[in-house]
Amino acid sequence: MPSLAEEICIGNLGSLQTLPESFTWKLTAADSLLRPSSAVSFDAVEESIPVIDLSNPDVTTLIGDASKTWGAFQIANHGISQKLLDDIESLSKTLFDMPSERKLEAASSDKGVSGYGEPRISPFFEKKMWSEGFTIADDSYRNHFNTLWPHDHTKYCGIIQEYVDEMEKLASRLLYCILGSLGVTVEDIEWAHKLEKSGSKVGRGAIRLNHYPVCPEPERAMGLAAHTDSTILTILHQSNTGGLQVFREESGWVTVEPAPGVLVVNMGDLFHILSNGKIPSVVHRAKVNHTRSRISIAYLWGGPAGDVQIAPISKLTGPAEPSLYRSITWKEYLQIKYEVFDKAMDAIRVVNPTN
Numbered sequence: 001m002p003s004l005a006e007e008i009c010i011g012n013l014g015s016l017q018t019l020p021e022s023f024t025w026k027l028t029a030a031d032s033l034l035r036p037s038s039a040v041s042f043d044a045v046e047e048s049i050p051v052i053d054l055s056n057p058d059v060t061t062l063i064g065d066a067s068k069t070w071g072a073f074q075i076a077n078h079g080i081s082q083k084l085l086d087d088i089e090s091l092s093k094t095l096f097d098m099p100s101e102r103k104l105e106a107a108s109s110d111k112g113v114s115g116y117g118e119p120r121i122s123p124f125f126e127k128k129m130w131s132e133g134f135t136i137a138d139d140s141y142r143n144h145f146n147t148l149w150p151h152d153h154t155k156y157c158g159i160i161q162e163y164v165d166e167m168e169k170l171a172s173r174l175l176y177c178i179l180g181s182l183g184v185t186v187e188d189i190e191w192a193h194k195l196e197k198s199g200s201k202v203g204r205g206a207i208r209l210n211h212y213p214v215c216p217e218p219e220r221a222m223g224l225a226a227h228t229d230s231t232i233l234t235i236l237h238q239s240n241t242g243g244l245q246v247f248r249e250e251s252g253w254v255t256v257e258p259a260p261g262v263l264v265v266n267m268g269d270l271f272h273i274l275s276n277g278k279i280p281s282v283v284h285r286a287k288v289n290h291t292r293s294r295i296s297i298a299y300l301w302g303g304p305a306g307d308v309q310i311a312p313i314s315k316l317t318g319p320a321e322p323s324l325y326r327s328i329t330w331k332e333y334l335q336i337k338y339e340v341f342d343k344a345m346d347a348i349r350v351v352n353p354t355n
């Protein structure tokens with residue numbers, strides 16, 4: 001694969017006046033590996049995923065219904081301060097506004113995941129995506145921040161640390177709520193029980209700062225190709241420009257319009273495994289815009305750190321509902337996903353499930 005420096009540099013996309021051939025998407029099955037039926041359209045239908053107020057007394061039912069129906073929902077009154085959301089958005093803007101050469105100084109290494117660059121799913125697609133991003137998957141972001149902001153890196157590292165702490169708490173709260181809707185308690189899952197007792201300090205997550213520059217031909221381009229997240233769940237903050245779309249077989253592509261202070265929650269592949277297939281991992285993508293650039297910040301929550309095995313919850317399996325997936329750690333799942341991408345779920349499916 002050519003290096004970033006040898007081809008049209010993703011750090012300069014916003015200055016291009018025409019769409020290069022390598023960025024033109026036709027939406028054939030190859031452009032939408034996960035659900036061939038989602039390849040039919042660039043357009044979205046007039047429907048929306050629910051916005052759920054976390055202070056609503058019926059929150060468990062509402063979140064449970066939305067997770068099962070859509071694999072995604074939006075949340076208000078989630079307890080994350082507007083200041084923290086503004087801070088991480090402006091950190092991202094400051095980063096992406098830098099000249100391309102500066103951003104490349106913080107590029108992720110060949111082997112590493114963390115740092116500046118294209119989305120990790122890029123190699124699975126023929127065409128290039130109209131976006132750039134920065135992934136924080138381990139502590140190496142501190143060195144990258146030091147390179148990018150020799151004077152201000154302490155301030156920016158502090159924002160990331162606070163964001164991770166707050167998001168981890170929110171992610172486990174949402175997990176327990178969705179599990180509650182399935183009749184599962186924290187005590188039913190050994191690792192979740194430990195996670196709760198320890199004040200949820202043993203979880204593991206990644207952050208992806210995404211930037212979608214203005215695009216000369218948005219209808220032929222793709223910001224982030226259709227994918228599912230490999231997570232238990234993902235919490236997404238989007239700036240005030242829309243672009244996120246979620247796919248549901250019964251509806252088609254549905255745009256998730258941004259609203260101030262409202263966060264999007266996506267169910268990931270590991271939740272699908274945990275729930276023994278009861279919760280879908282939502283296929284989603286990001287479109288781009290002719291006049292407005294867009295930022296989104298994804299907190300990708302993988303659940304327990306270390307070698308903890310994620311498996312279908314025993315309370316959700318039985319003679320009539322045998323375990324559909326074998327147990328797996330998040331690390332192992334990521335390895336499989338980035339070898340076979342759209343076939344990852346098939347790779348861990350139990351061939352003849354019996355209980």
Ligand SMILES: C=C1C[C@]23C[C@@]1(O)CC[C@H]2[C@@]12CCC[C@@](C)(C(=O)O1)[C@H]2[C@@H]3C(=O)O
Pocket residue numbers: 113119120121122135137205206208227228229230231298300334337
């Ligand atoms: C922990 C991870 C999840 C992620 C792959 C990664 O190793 C780090 C980046 C994450 C991200 C963010 C953008 C979308 C996504 C599909 C991708 O290309 O990189 C997700 C990955 C994922 O959920 O598999």
Ligand SMILES: O=C(O)CCC(=O)C(=O)O
Pocket residue numbers: 208210224229234236238243244245284285286295296298
């Ligand atoms: O930018 C968006 O709205 C989607 C981002 C996303 O799906 C991701 O980072 O996993």
Ligand SMILES: [Fe+2]
Pocket residue numbers: 227228229234284298
């Ligand atoms: Fe995603």
